[in-house]
Amino acid sequence: MESRDKQLEQFVDCFQAIGRFMKRNQWSNQGATEITKTQWLILRFLWKHDGCTIGQLAERLEVRSSSMSQMIDRLELAGTVFREQDKNDARTRIVKLTDTGRETITSMKNAQVEMLAGPFNQLTLEEQTALVEIMQKMTSSLKPQGRQRQEGK
Structure with a gap:
């Protein structure tokens, strides 16, 4: 053991x-793109899912919907996202990326x-494949701590 x-x-x-390497390099070298890490996570999620509700975003980032609404307000002011009415439910708004957001x-x-290309390319193709598969396997088995506690009750 x-x-x-x-x-x-x-x-x-x-x-x-x-x-630490990614934080030090990405956020210090982002140049003219002045967004926070949380904004990056929101934009990336929207990019992957082609839009979603504030509730879905809040759940994904593990924040309250009211907090997410404020974050979306700021991104909307920056011109990176917009809200549109859900075609299936007039009460629901879908958040999507603008061209600037994309x-x-x-x-x-x-x-x-x-x-990350340099360090990743130091690995053989087999090692790269194995690393990605292992990380995906680990990621898929992760649960936020709060949910584990709730499910255990």
Whole structure:
């Protein structure tokens, strides 16, 4: 068991080092694109899902809907998102990316990929494939701590 704990500790150290590297480089080199990490997460989620409700965004980022509404207000003022009426439910608004929002997320995503390309390309193709599969497997089994506690009750 001790060996397993040591491996997990090494994994956490590596994961944190990668996170610090990305934070240091992405947010310091973003240039004219002045958005916060939370705004980046919102834009990226909208980019992947072609729009969604404020409730869906709030659930994804684990914040209250009222907090998410305020975040969307700021992104709307920045011209990166817009709200439109849901075709199936007139009471519901769908948040979508504007062209500016798509350009912002695309340029930042490309910079992120470029930033990690060097270290990633140090791995063989087999190692790259295995790493991605392992990370996807781990990610799919994660649950927010609050939900685990609620489900355990």
